[in-house]
Amino acid sequence: MSELRKMELMSPAGSFEALSAAVKAGADSVYFGVEQLNMRTKSTHNFTLEDLPDITRICSENGLKSYLTLNTIVYDHDINLMKKIIDECKRCGVTAVIASDHAVMNYARKVGVVIHISTQANITNIDTVEFYSVYADVMVMARELSLMQVESINKEIKRRGITGPSGNLVRTEIFGHGALCMAVSGKCYLSLHTNFSSANRGACVQNCRRTYVVMDKDEGVEFEVDNEYIMSAADLCTIDFLDKIIKAGVSVLKIEGRGRSADYVYTTTKCYREAIDSFYEGTYGNDKFGDWRERLSTVFNRGFWDGYYLGRKLGEWSDNPGSKATKRKVYIGKGLKYYESAGIGEFLIEAQGVKVGDELLITGPTTGVIETVMSTMRLEDEPVDQVKRGVTITFPVSEKIRPSDKLYKLVSVES
Numbered sequence: 001m002s003e004l005r006k007m008e009l010m011s012p013a014g015s016f017e018a019l020s021a022a023v024k025a026g027a028d029s030v031y032f033g034v035e036q037l038n039m040r041t042k043s044t045h046n047f048t049l050e051d052l053p054d055i056t057r058i059c060s061e062n063g064l065k066s067y068l069t070l071n072t073i074v075y076d077h078d079i080n081l082m083k084k085i086i087d088e089c090k091r092c093g094v095t096a097v098i099a100s101d102h103a104v105m106n107y108a109r110k111v112g113v114v115i116h117i118s119t120q121a122n123i124t125n126i127d128t129v130e131f132y133s134v135y136a137d138v139m140v141m142a143r144e145l146s147l148m149q150v151e152s153i154n155k156e157i158k159r160r161g162i163t164g165p166s167g168n169l170v171r172t173e174i175f176g177h178g179a180l181c182m183a184v185s186g187k188c189y190l191s192l193h194t195n196f197s198s199a200n201r202g203a204c205v206q207n208c209r210r211t212y213v214v215m216d217k218d219e220g221v222e223f224e225v226d227n228e229y230i231m232s233a234a235d236l237c238t239i240d241f242l243d244k245i246i247k248a249g250v251s252v253l254k255i256e257g258r259g260r261s262a263d264y265v266y267t268t269t270k271c272y273r274e275a276i277d278s279f280y281e282g283t284y285g286n287d288k289f290g291d292w293r294e295r296l297s298t299v300f301n302r303g304f305w306d307g308y309y310l311g312r313k314l315g316e317w318s319d320n321p322g323s324k325a326t327k328r329k330v331y332i333g334k335g336l337k338y339y340e341s342a343g344i345g346e347f348l349i350e351a352q353g354v355k356v357g358d359e360l361l362i363t364g365p366t367t368g369v370i371e372t373v374m375s376t377m378r379l380e381d382e383p384v385d386q387v388k389r390g391v392t393i394t395f396p397v398s399e400k401i402r403p404s405d406k407l408y409k410l411v412s413v414e415s
Contacts, residue, residue: 090112270295
């Protein structure tokens with residue numbers, strides 16, 4: 001495998017908890033948004049400009065690249081904010097800005113900030129790659145391309161010697177896991193028409209994830225579309241054909257999910273980290289796929305399919321508007337203190353009871369994600385098998401916990 005450059009794994013960071021989870025799970029890079037000029041302004045709590053120094057510090061200390069999404073369409077009244085964001089990116093040392101609007105590309109190039117081209121630019125052919133190579137070294141391919149088309153573009157980049165501003169060959173990026181939009185490269189207008197809330201400005205209200213009634217206008221007969229949410233695509237999952245993606249010449253694999261929780265970021269990143277590493281170690285194969293897919297199914301998902309990469313022409317639609325995760329989180333309490341020498345965490349149980357044997361999840365802005373099982377616990381320094389809410393308990397935790405941390409138990413979802 002020595003002739004292949006190791007593929008970069010990029011994870012979503014919609015919060016400091018998710019950022020810490022991505023770091024802990026082995027991401028090579030993270031992408032995130034600040035203020036309102038990114039495609040997740042409505043679905044997640046975005047960082048502010050004041051957060052940028054902390055984000056870049058955390059990434060730098062852990063050897064991760066940092067990518068800021070500035071990929072909405074930009075109007076004249078947005079220009080000053082756009083420039084302010086890019087100036088702050090330059091000052092803080094953000095690795096690159098992900099852009100689709102030419103105004104963003106133009107200004108970032110002027111001030112010397114590295115640019116990646118967003119999927120919203122809808123890059124579907126080699127000549128478009130050549131056009132954008134004036135601005136960028138990395139380009140996200142349109143989600144509608146097959147893997148064969150992506151491979152053809154990568155081969156042609158090498159044949160033509162298409163280089164970006166750095167002088168290196170242009171690298172391609174694709175989405176590897178997560179939610180898929182029914183619209184071409186996310187360019188949907190349903191939300192704008194129904195709620196005056198533009199998806200292309202990051203404010204999608206997700207009309208496509210709802211149920212609909214169809215009416216025969218001639219006879220006035222109505223019926224509800226049953227079994228399938230006809231515009232709601234199932235989630236993309238590529239973990240069992242990552243070898244094909246790597247061999248197609250893809251340089252960066254992106255996990256979707258800036259609106260998802262820290263445990264989603266941790267689990268998906270960890271699974272794809274293992275899968276990528278196993279390919280280069282020569283151990284990638286069918287014997288691992290079942291475990292990875294089972295773990296991926298425990299966190300938020302709408303069912304899985306392989307997207308358009310293997311040649312499908314029509315999407316697979318979800319039969320459920322919500323998650324099909326096999327486990328759900330139940331909040332039970334919060335962290336109070338960590339006794340480092342003993343490896344013991346102290347928690348206030350304030351919502352539901354907990355017992356020995358329960359599967360636990362601890363999340364926090366600095367902690368990220370800790371997964372553990374309640375092996376033993378103590379109440380007022382006496383061992384107990386279970387407790388009700390309203391008490392303070394201690395139990396072994398392998399890593400430091402903090403007062404800002406939340407404690408959940410994971411409960412199996414009945415099928």
